[in-house]
Amino acid sequence: MDDDTQKINMKALAKALNLSTATISKALRDSYDISEATKIKVREAAERLNYVANAYASGLRSHQSNTIAIVIPEIADSFFSQAINGIESVAGNKKYHALIYLTHDSYEREAAILNEFTSGRVDGLLMSVASSTLDTAHIGKLQKAGIPIVFFDRDCRQIPTASVTTDDFNSAYNATCHLIKQGCKNISLITVQGHVSIFLARKDGFRRALEAGGITPLPSNFVYCPNKYSDESIKLIGNHLNEVQPDGLLLTVEHLSTAAYLAAEEVKLSIPNDIKIVCFTNQITAPVLNPSLTTVQQPAFAMGQKAAELLFEYLSHKYIQLEKEHLVLPSMLVVRGSTSPTSDNKKLTQL
Amino acid sequence: MDDDTQKINMKALAKALNLSTATISKALRDSYDISEATKIKVREAAERLNYVANAYASGLRSHQSNTIAIVIPEIADSFFSQAINGIESVAGNKKYHALIYLTHDSYEREAAILNEFTSGRVDGLLMSVASSTLDTAHIGKLQKAGIPIVFFDRDCRQIPTASVTTDDFNSAYNATCHLIKQGCKNISLITVQGHVSIFLARKDGFRRALEAGGITPLPSNFVYCPNKYSDESIKLIGNHLNEVQPDGLLLTVEHLSTAAYLAAEEVKLSIPNDIKIVCFTNQITAPVLNPSLTTVQQPAFAMGQKAAELLFEYLSHKYIQLEKEHLVLPSMLVVRGSTSPTSDNKKLTQL
DNA sequence: GCTTTTTACTTAAACGTTTAAGTGAATAAA
DNA sequence: TTTATTCACTTAAACGTTTAAGTAAAAAGC
Structure with missing residues (x-):
């Protein structure tokens, strides 16, 4: 032996x-x-x-680490966990290693994390920017240091590099149109604080759809929750339901679905009779919620996969110019009970 | 400048x-x-x-990488994503980096991943073993090579090292007792294929509770699904509901909840009237399912945190002997609508 | 005032690879 | 036969740190 x-x-x-x-x-x-x-x-x-x-000897000598970093706001969200699955599916095959970092949506953490990458620890970076990030100098600096970056989901327009996103404007627009079509006249957007592209796009889509439907969005129709599941969100939404009495809600983040359902229950509103709800989420439990939840389902796995493919394509031979690669994958509106008049029909609509 | x-x-x-x-x-x-x-x-x-x-120069010279590996079966599961949050909360503070690897419950992948770690790439390992792992030579070899390992959730008794688990036997036992107390007489266990400690413990707890309740578990009361969310699980559970007509289900993995709810719907069984359900899951949507789901909620974040603390404790100064550290954190049975006679009372019981 | 100790550095080797440059033998070309 | 080329290696430098060992000057001890 x-x-x-x-x-x-x-x-x-x-x-x-x-x-x-x-x-x-x-x-x-x-x-x-x-x-x-x-x-x-x-x-x-x-x-x-x-x-x-020895990985460190090879890395030192050859100046490549065979390692990429995944920098995301959080992980307890099916979008991100499915995206990581997508990333892993290609990284694993390419014999690459993936470091994972959570920013918890904090700019300071994000900057500290990126700053470390000047150490040569990673060959490239897959990231979804923190919602509190306004100044992008830390990202620019890293890029100038020669580390290729591919954004997925939440990109950063100021930085000229590849991005893989989904069509947030249209998704929000269509979701809002759907609410209007189902008879809603006073629709609110429940979203999170932050300056992130996707939330701005979703807000715009929402606003435009209302206008197109002849509804003027009021400031009171916008609620900003903290970006993690918390009792505060439930309270904020509950108060909003009491004060503004909307008959439709568009939720921009997964964790808001539970919060909104609980808030509606507390305020004794029946979904979909008193209020209809659509949420941006990939949670597999959507069909078994009470009532089943109409969702904007994002191609999370594919987005992670494509982002990783772009990065590896660049790393293996620099044929492609990252700044020219901008993939926009379609999301899907999955209509379920939370927006139907009768509460149990199901159908799929491609956005 | x-x-x-x-x-x-x-x-x-x-x-x-x-x-x-x-x-x-x-x-x-x-x-x-x-x-x-x-x-x-x-x-x-x-x-x-x-x-x-330069991380690679330091690593080569000092023989430490300031990096740990997280090896888990999957990531699209709230238990694991919350556990990663826990791990990250301590790794981030200690200036450690975390590599993430998914085994997809495959022994071959797991072995290949661990084998790589002889390269000095990581200082230590946090892992939850794949359900298809029977032979543990790959883990033993890594340990003999001097890489400390801490198991969390799914441990491996053959390897003498630290573990952070939750009391799966008792959790399953109590969950099953709860079903019996709610009047169930023909209870089935819906679980996954594999040889993993936690599933065996849950099965044992289930079996013992039935016996204690004067019920003899039949082979037909055990259903084995693939360990990822799929239509096959829905079909398997649906067939089981038709053939065995159980009045209670204990589900051992998160993704089975959606499958079981959909199967019950297909077979036109009403939860909790025709059938009562308890599931091992940490999903935040449990309270808003239709009906709200009684769960065995595991201390996922804390488990990740404790496991990481043990590993870092060992890495920073080898005061502790890993093989003597075995933490068992309590899970909680959270009773909700899926097991209540009336379908809407809620209460908490510490296991 | 001479020796010893302490302070604040420097020198140089080592970590385990990769790779440019070199080499001697075999083979091909002339 | 002589020269050029190819083949299959080896030599040694380099990657960017860390650290044991060394050193010269200052401070302390006697």
Whole structure:
């Protein structure tokens, strides 16, 4: 049994085979100037002795880490977890490693995290910007330092690089039109604080749809909640329901669905009879909520996947120009009970 | 403006200050043999010139990566995403980086991932084992190679190291007792395929509770679904509902809740009147499902946090012996509509 | 006033790879 | 046969840190 679990390095492997480390290194990287016979011998010995090249030595010498960073606001949200699945599905295949960082939507954290990346720790960056980020100098600086960045979902227009987003304006527009079509006359947008592209786009889409429907949006129709699930959101929405008495709600983030449902229950409003609700969310429980929830479902997995593909495409050979790549994947309005008059019909509409 | 974004290394910084790299290195690591005045000068210059030490050079030289790996089966599950939040809350503070790997419950992937860690890429490992893992040689080998491991949620008894789990046996036992108390006489366990500790413990707890309640569990009361959300699960559960006609279900994984609700709907069974349901899940939508779902809620965040704390405790000074640390955090049975006779009372019971 | 200790540095080796440049033998070209 | 080329390696430098060992000057001890 060759169960030598003591760590073996390239030198030891070389000595064992009576070869130089250069030969070992080249053999393992399948260099053309090593004979096939030697390559086989080396690979076999490496396998047998359980040799794995030291990542830090390789990284130092070759100036590449085979590692990317995923920087996202939070993880307890099905959009982001599905997106990570998408990212992982391509990173894993490409033998890349993925570091994960949560900004909790804080600009300071985001800046501190990005600043670290000057250390050469990562070859590239997949990110969804924090909602509190206004100043983008930290991102620009990293980019100037030569680290390629691909934005997904929440992009940052000031930084000229690739982005993979979904059509937030249209999604919000169509979702709002749907509410109007279902008879709503006093629709509110429940969203989160922050300066993020997607929330602005959703707000715009909402506003335009109202105008197109002959409804003038009032300032009182906009509610800003903290961007994480909390009792405060429930209270804010509850108060809003009491004061403004909307008959329709468009929720821009997943965690607001639970908050809105609970608030409606507290205020004794029946969904969809008294108030109809649409939410941007990917949660799989949407069809089994009480009532089932009409959602704007985003292509989370595909967005993560595409973003990762763009980054790896760039990293493997710099053929593509990242600043020219802007993918917009369609979201889907999935109509369910929370917006139907009768509360149990289901259908799918492609946006 | 010192906006020199070209990468600066320690040598350049040393030259700029007319000092040796040794002095810079020591100053930045706050070594006792550098004067306070010099330290201040160095720190100031490093800040000003935007110097960040090369992670790969430091890693190579010092034999530590300041990086840990998180190896989990999947991420689109609130338990795991909340656990990652917990891990991140301590890793971020300790200036550690976290690599994330998904096994998708495949032993082969898990083994391949762990094998890579011999490369020195990580200082330690936080993991929840794949459900298809039977042979644990890959884990043992890594441990023998000197990489500390802390299991969370799904541990692996064969490997003598720390674990942070929740009391799955008791949770399942109590959940099952609750179903019996609510009048169920023919209760089925809907679980997933695999050999994982927690599922075995949940099954045992279920079985024992039935026996304690004078009910003999039949083989037909056990349904094994694939461990990811899929139509197949819905079909399997639907068939089971038709054939065995249970009046109570204990679901061992989050994604089964949606599947079970949809299956019940398809088969035209009313929850909780025809069938009562309890599910192991942390999803925040549980209270707004139709009907609200009685859950076994696990301390996911705390488990991630504790696991990370144990690992960092060990890494920072090897005072603790990992193999002696076994935390068991309590889960909570949260009773809701899916198990109440009247369908809308709520209460909390500590397990 | 001489020795010892302390202070605040510097020198240089080492970490484990990768790779440009070099080499000697075999083969091909002339 | 001589020269050029190819093949299959080896040598050694380099990547950017950390740190053990060394040092010269200042401070302390006697």
